[in-house]
Amino acid sequence: DEYYYLTVSKVDGEKVLRIIENPDKELVEVESRDTIWVMPHTDFEVKLGWATPPIKLDAKRVVALIHAVDSVKKVYRVFAVQLSLEKEGVVVEAVTPNYIMEPREPYEVYGDRPYVVFPCGLAKLSRNEILITYGAADYMVGVGTLDLEELLAELDKGRIY
Numbered sequence: 001d002e003y004y005y006l007t008v009s010k011v012d013g014e015k016v017l018r019i020i021e022n023p024d025k026e027l028v029e030v031e032s033r034d035t036i037w038v039m040p041h042t043d044f045e046v047k048l049g050w051a052t053p054p055i056k057l058d059a060k061r062v063v064a065l066i067h068a069v070d071s072v073k074k075v076y077r078v079f080a081v082q083l084s085l086e087k088e089g090v091v092v093e094a095v096t097p098n099y100i101m102e103p104r105e106p107y108e109v110y111g112d113r114p115y116v117v118f119p120c121g122l123a124k125l126s127r128n129e130i131l132i133t134y135g136a137a138d139y140m141v142g143v144g145t146l147d148l149e150e151l152l153a154e155l156d157k158g159r160i161y
Contacts, residue, residue: 052122111137
């Protein structure tokens, strides 16, 4: 169909590590298997996709930023999910009830791809402060910070029991 889905797959971890350790070697195909659907998009979205690397909370839980594209104007917005990494698969524990990023600044609204914020990079600056780099309308690179405690409080509002 015409939709994109948010999925997770298993890969050969040792093969991936060898590729990372030898980046100058030729391209190597990595086969994915046991793909599972993490969560569906809403009726007003046509696409969900992974954004930045996840934020590790503990050995089994992470927070991931997800980009969503609406079905009318094709605006890229971002929300967060808290995931539990279980033996059986990935469990969605919480979803922010509202988008946490959306195009507002002129450089996010106007550009080669209008109305896009697309987080790509993430670094933990301190226990609670996270640095995010993101594409702004495919024209500029934006940099922002995120307070982890505030994000977790928003996720608590969207807890799935």
